[in-house]
Amino acid sequence: MRWSTAENFYASCERVFDPSLERRPVVVLSGNDGCAIARSAEAKALGIEMGEPAFKLRRFENDGLVLLSSNFPLYGDMSARVMAVLATFAPGIEVYSIDEAFLDVAGVPAAYLVSWARCVRATVRQWTGIPISVGIGPTKTLAKLANRLAKKSQKANGAVDLTADPAWLEPALKRTPVGDVWGIGRQFAAKCGLAGIRSAWDLAQSPDGWIKKNLGAVGLRTVMELRGFAVYEADDFPGDRKSACVSRTFGDAVDDLASVKDAVAVFAERCAAKIRKEGLAAGAVQAFATTDRFRKDEPQATIGLTLPLAPPTNATPAIVSLALRSIERSWRPEFRWRKAGVLLLDLVRPEDIPADLFAPPASDRSEALMQAVDGIVARMGRGAIGFGHHDQNATWRSRSASRSPSWTTRWEDLPVAKA
């Protein structure tokens, strides 16, 4: 089993097309330019934390810190390139996230695993410009742990193989703080700390009863994996997703129903397009709006209802009107709303829905309409056509002050080589 992880992926993507960012501290900001979601090694060295609010980063102005708005079209496209290169090196690949993949290494002789991993690493670097590191282990959790060590250690040169020598396992686990184990988050790490469990090794030695009681069934699986029993198998063909969500923090809070409905309509439209692209239909819609959770001086609330959609559909008009009804029916005028979103639930493949004897005959007109709309958006870009009029400068629109061009996904942004 092998995990391959890009290093500081978003920051690395930005650097591929702007070499002036090399060796400089670079931070990529979340949507709305809110907080740090990716940091170059130099930014980490400055002590910048993941999730640190952007306004607190001004103190690094004199350190040459570069703040960039996030550019997900670019990262998504670069990710696809990296995955395509990785796929040529293994008979099976599970794309786990935008910057991580799990590869099947059966067939590579054990003695060659590390040198082979370094070859993959060099190839990805050369063909895409993205640096990656590789961890090899007998289970997914141990491979992830190996990957972390590969990133940390200079000597490892980007690849660590925990299967090479069984004697390495104990020191590797002892060097890993329990909170850095895959599956152990903040809450679980705190419980472990109270019980005197500090390292991955301590956790692996803990009694099953304590683990089940305090960390649940999931925690127990993590521990089994640390002990070398594979619980999570490779999944080359992940199934359809079960829900989809489009949500945004507003640029500024709003207090009127019209603004929240305008935002929700836009999110519902995007979410519907998302599930259509995957050939799915929704059985329920939930729209929601929340107040600003950081404003301790203001009253907090969340509104929204889950409304069934029968039969399931992915047509924008039906989804938008249901999302609006969800907000209207739960509306409370006394709050200032800072964030809203639309969830599509109970996703199914339309061909899997049993025929309803009493349903009115389906019209193929709305399907044809959606195909036409999606086709226009694909050719002309988002915003070329849509449902209803939406003010591009509305208060609720997100901020995004310094976004890099979409170098690889928009003709207008194509980099130009100078003679």
Place this chain on the structure above:
DNA sequence: TCTGGGGTCCTAGGACCC
């Protein structure tokens, strides 16, 4: 003044049934 977005799974508790 300013704090992301999009997922999964599990669990506890309530509603309801006999």
Place this chain on the structure above:
DNA sequence: TCTGGGGTCCTAGGACCC
């Protein structure tokens, strides 16, 4: 005052991941 036992299903919330 005393007031069963055992299921199922659903949902909200909490934990985790990136």
